[in-house]
Amino acid sequence: xxxxxxxxxxxxxxxxxxxxxxxxxxxxxxxxxxxxxxxxxxxxxxxxxxxxxxxxxxxxxxxxxxxxxxxxxxxxxxxxxxxxxxxxxxxxxxxxxxxxxxxxxxxxxxxxxxxxxxxxxxxxxxxxxxxxxxxxxxxxxxxxxxxxxxxxxxxxxxxxxxxxxxxxxxxxxxxxxxxxxxxxxxxxxxxxxxxxxxxxxxxxxxxxxxxxxxxxxxxxxxxxxxxxxxxxxxxxxxxxxxxxxxxxxxxxxxxxx
Amino acid sequence: xxxxxxxxxxxxxxxxxxxxxxxxxxxxxxxxxxxxxxxxxxxxxxxxxxxxxxxxxxxxxxxxxxxxxxxxxxxxxxxxxxxxxxxxxxxxxxxxxxxxxxxxxxxxxxxxxxxxxxxxxxxxxxxxxxxxxxxxxxxxxxxxxxxxxxxxxxxxxxxxxxxxxxxxxxxxxxxxxxxxxxxxxxxxxxxxxxxxxxxxxxxxxxxxxxxxxxxxxxxxxxxxxxxxxxxxxxxxxxxxxxxxxxxxxxxxxxxxxxxxxxxxxxxxxxxxxxxxxxxxxxxxxxxxxxxxxxxxxxxxxxxxxxxxxxxxxxxxxxxxxxxxxxxx
Numbered sequence: 001x002x003x004x005x006x007x008x009x010x011x012x013x014x015x016x017x018x019x020x021x022x023x024x025x026x027x028x029x030x031x032x033x034x035x036x037x038x039x040x041x042x043x044x045x046x047x048x049x050x051x052x053x054x055x056x057x058x059x060x061x062x063x064x065x066x067x068x069x070x071x072x073x074x075x076x077x078x079x080x081x082x083x084x085x086x087x088x089x090x091x092x093x094x095x096x097x098x099x100x101x102x103x104x105x106x107x108x109x110x111x112x113x114x115x116x117x118x119x120x121x122x123x124x125x126x127x128x129x130x131x132x133x134x135x136x137x138x139x140x141x142x143x144x145x146x147x148x149x150x151x152x153x154x155x156x157x158x159x160x161x162x163x164x165x166x167x168x169x170x171x172x173x174x175x176x177x178x179x180x181x182x183x184x185x186x187x188x189x190x191x192x193x194x195x196x197x198x199x200x201x202x203x204x205x206x207x208x209x210x211x212x213x214x215x216x217x218x219x220x221x222x223x224x225x226x227x228x229x230x231x232x233x234x235x236x237x238x239x240x241x242x243x244x245x246x247x248x249x250x251x252x253x254x255x256x257x
Numbered sequence: 258x259x260x261x262x263x264x265x266x267x268x269x270x271x272x273x274x275x276x277x278x279x280x281x282x283x284x285x286x287x288x289x290x291x292x293x294x295x296x297x298x299x300x301x302x303x304x305x306x307x308x309x310x311x312x313x314x315x316x317x318x319x320x321x322x323x324x325x326x327x328x329x330x331x332x333x334x335x336x337x338x339x340x341x342x343x344x345x346x347x348x349x350x351x352x353x354x355x356x357x358x359x360x361x362x363x364x365x366x367x368x369x370x371x372x373x374x375x376x377x378x379x380x381x382x383x384x385x386x387x388x389x390x391x392x393x394x395x396x397x398x399x400x401x402x403x404x405x406x407x408x409x410x411x412x413x414x415x416x417x418x419x420x421x422x423x424x425x426x427x428x429x430x431x432x433x434x435x436x437x438x439x440x441x442x443x444x445x446x447x448x449x450x451x452x453x454x455x456x457x458x459x460x461x462x463x464x465x466x467x468x469x470x471x472x473x474x475x476x477x478x479x480x481x482x483x484x485x486x487x488x489x490x491x492x493x494x495x496x497x498x499x500x501x502x503x504x505x506x507x508x509x510x511x512x513x514x515x516x517x518x519x520x521x522x523x524x525x526x527x528x529x530x531x532x533x534x535x536x537x538x539x540x541x542x543x544x545x546x547x548x549x550x551x552x553x554x555x556x557x558x559x560x561x562x563x564x565x566x567x568x569x570x571x572x573x574x575x576x577x578x579x580x581x582x583x584x585x
Binding site for chain 1: 273274277279333334338357358359360362363364365366367369370371373374375376377378379391396397399400401402403404405406407408409410411412415442443444445446447448449450451452453461463467490491509510512515516517519523524534535538541545546547549553558559560561562563564565566567568571572573574575576577578579580583
């Protein structure tokens with residue numbers, strides 16, 4: 001079984017995240033980490049590999065020169081090999097361009113199953129799994145809170161706003177998973193040492209045969225970015241026995257109760 | 258054949274397997290009416306199209322395209338995408354609006370990929386400038402406002418649930434059946450559906466006007482009942498911090514924050530929540546924020562309109578009693 005896991009380097013959600021108001025691009029000066037949902041997606045693949053020795057796991061990521069650090073973490077956790085799509089022309093790529101590039105990279109690697117997170121913590125788009133399914137011509141089972149990888153099929157449970165679905169798809173397929181799946185394992189010391197020797201490939205747009213600068217293809221473009229003024233603190237009281245009463249009065253005065 | 262106006266905005270009205278029109282439809286049609294002529298697309302299981310079309314007209318759809326197909330409840334995503342392609346061929350909209358729900362995102366992603374359209378996600382508003390339609394986004398937990406547009410062609414936008422306050426005037430029902438040829442894209446099969454037919458009396462977290470959330474300061478799952486008690490007095494949804502979820506007080510679906518649900522209510526009350534940046538990113542666009550915490554230095558106080566340094570187990574029961582006394 002060839003499993004390909006999409007992972008992403010994102011700004012740490014526990015730090016202050018900034019956008020450049022000139023370019024609209026993420027400021028990457030802060031700490032960058034492997035997105036946790038991608039780690040969980042990798043864990044699904046690793047669990048399968050634990051029980052099926054013939055599993056080959058490729059982790060794939062697109063992004064700037066810092067990405068190898070996060071891909072090495074995925075290798076240390078147990079992925080077989082890593083592919084990094086690196087090309088200056090990808091700076092500011094919209095969802096359409098990103099999907100085209102990732103689809104080309106996925107095709108090049110080959111796969112039986114693609115596993116990805118449902119939403120990244122920075123872009124929170126949540127649309128790439130279905131865009132990739134369309135471009136790759138495979139079924140998508142998205143937003144799974146359980147995943148069973150069986151003989152030639154993948155299935156799982158999908159929780160939606162309006163209820164819970166059981167879904168199933170023949171392989172090759174793409175699935176996206178939610179945070180309900182278990183936390184990822186930590187890289188072991190042995191894994192960290194082994195990661196250094198694992199295959200790591202860097203590919204460019206030319207290698208993939210994809211161009212993202214064709215102006216006839218409609219793209220989503222950022223036309224303005226503004227920083228919202230920071231919130232300022234309002235009233236702060238220390239409870240001296242009547243804080244509940246005071247708060248009730250505040251809510252009533254604000255027509256919130 | 259009906260001619261559609263140049264400013265037609267195609268709105269995908271989300272319908273549940275049993276035919277319930279999702280709440281997002283009102284906001285989507287409200288947003289559409291603000292920039293053009295709303296045309297609704299209803300994709301439903303057989304027998305549910307007519308009622309959904311009537312609801313769409315009541316929400317302001319100038320016309321409604323209806324397609325019923327049994328594959329709606331057996332095949333994931335692609336029946337709606339196939340219908341959307343057929344509807345867009347007919348209407349030639351300059352804008353397509355879809356709810357930023359789980360299903361909506363899937364449909365939008367496949368549709369944009371299939372038609373190679375520009376896709377803007379999780380918008381909190383749409384407007385118009387000299388060059389066309391603009392989508393507005395609230396990014397990084399509301400810290401930034403970003404406007405985006407399509408470089409060419411139809412812009413496909415998913416709209417954050419609960420973000421649009423505008424509502425369109427009800428329109429007379431003007432429905433027609435849309436013929437959709439079954440698509441060939443491989444899709445996942447739906448093997449069973451367990452629809453929550455009767456949602457609980459408490460509002461859903463996503464899109465709620467008021468939210469009361471609890472954190473690690475509640476101490477245990479049993480003591481978390483204090484949060485639901487206050488929520489019920491206020492008619493609010495119940496949320497939680499990641500710490501409370503990780504501690505097992507409540508399920509993950511309660512989680513408010515960057516990796517949980519982002520909320521933008523009129524009132525947000527944080528009980529025993531320190532206010533890690535991860536949590537603040539999911540709630541700081543609330544209009545009014547109230548925080549109660551024992552720790553006077555908790556970061557949540559930095560953004561609270563009304564902060565109480567105190568024990569939630571003394572302050573909240575007093576607050577509940579005061580609110581109940583007023584109701585009586």
